[in-house]
Amino acid sequence: MSLVLTQNNDRILTVSLNRADKKNALTLKMYAQLANILKAAAEDDTVHVVLLKGEGGCFSAGNDISVFAQRDEGDSISDIVAFMNALLHFPKPVVAQVEGVAVGIGTTLLLHCDMVYCAPATQFCLPFINLGLVPEYASSYLLPRLAGRRKASEWLMLGEMFGAEDAYQFGVVTAIEPADTLGEKVMSVCKKLASKPVFAMTHTKKLLNTEKEVIQQQINEELDVFLEALNTDAAKEAFDAFINKRPLNTEKFK
Numbered sequence: 001m002s003l004v005l006t007q008n009n010d011r012i013l014t015v016s017l018n019r020a021d022k023k024n025a026l027t028l029k030m031y032a033q034l035a036n037i038l039k040a041a042a043e044d045d046t047v048h049v050v051l052l053k054g055e056g057g058c059f060s061a062g063n064d065i066s067v068f069a070q071r072d073e074g075d076s077i078s079d080i081v082a083f084m085n086a087l088l089h090f091p092k093p094v095v096a097q098v099e100g101v102a103v104g105i106g107t108t109l110l111l112h113c114d115m116v117y118c119a120p121a122t123q124f125c126l127p128f129i130n131l132g133l134v135p136e137y138a139s140s141y142l143l144p145r146l147a148g149r150r151k152a153s154e155w156l157m158l159g160e161m162f163g164a165e166d167a168y169q170f171g172v173v174t175a176i177e178p179a180d181t182l183g184e185k186v187m188s189v190c191k192k193l194a195s196k197p198v199f200a201m202t203h204t205k206k207l208l209n210t211e212k213e214v215i216q217q218q219i220n221e222e223l224d225v226f227l228e229a230l231n232t233d234a235a236k237e238a239f240d241a242f243i244n245k246r247p248l249n250t251e252k253f254k
């Protein structure tokens, strides 16, 4: 079974992360698949809207940490970059349905979706600092603008979980929906979006995204530091501790 599932119904392309046993943590292969799906959907006239969700009651636990742990210095992360670019430049509406956890890129990718609906128990987290890493996907630019510098600093410097209410109050999600009607709500929004005039919709999205160039520049700057951070002792320690399910040796953080 593929780790990313797609279904095109009534001009709505549903893209589901399908690795529930690993909380839909994203491997390089999954990023490559997602990038290809989005690139094809951008050109496909039968797709008016993309709905992004996760299987198994969970959105995504972010980057698969074992990919980073096994990575040799200089190894390419071009699949991750290809996915980021495909979503950043995707010309049609993208709606995210979020439940369970949305961690790391599982949260930062939401900043590039047009509408985001989550269940009340959803937990969000930007844990990069605790992994010896830095923000990615322009979150260091977008979050202060969305949530304010204070909240962005708290989320990015402490790296703790936060709930749906905080995510809603600070603009990460459009609305919180009861878990049992979340899917229905999201589908009804997608149906409305799919029925709108295509020319007007794509141009509305384009007009709303006025900061693409600066966002792209921030993504590139973050990536340079992110790649450097991956090779630090702090990051190696954090990855090893997670994989081996052992406490962190914070001596390595000094």
Ligand code: COA
Pocket (backbone or CB within 6 Å): 021, 022, 023, 025, 026, 061, 062, 063, 064, 065, 066, 101, 103, 104, 105, 127, 128, 131
């Ligand atoms: N990378 C690799 N594996 C991951 C993962 C990730 N990001 N997130 C979860 N998994 C795996 C776990 O190792 C576990 O595998 P196992 O069953 O073989 O032991 C499985 O998914 C279930 O995760 P578990 O930790 O048991 O679930 P939980 O509900 O207790 O906690 C999380 C869920 C997401 C809070 C926790 O798994 C976590 O913190 N993951 C790391 C998230 C992260 O830091 N992502 C950003 C990377 S840049």
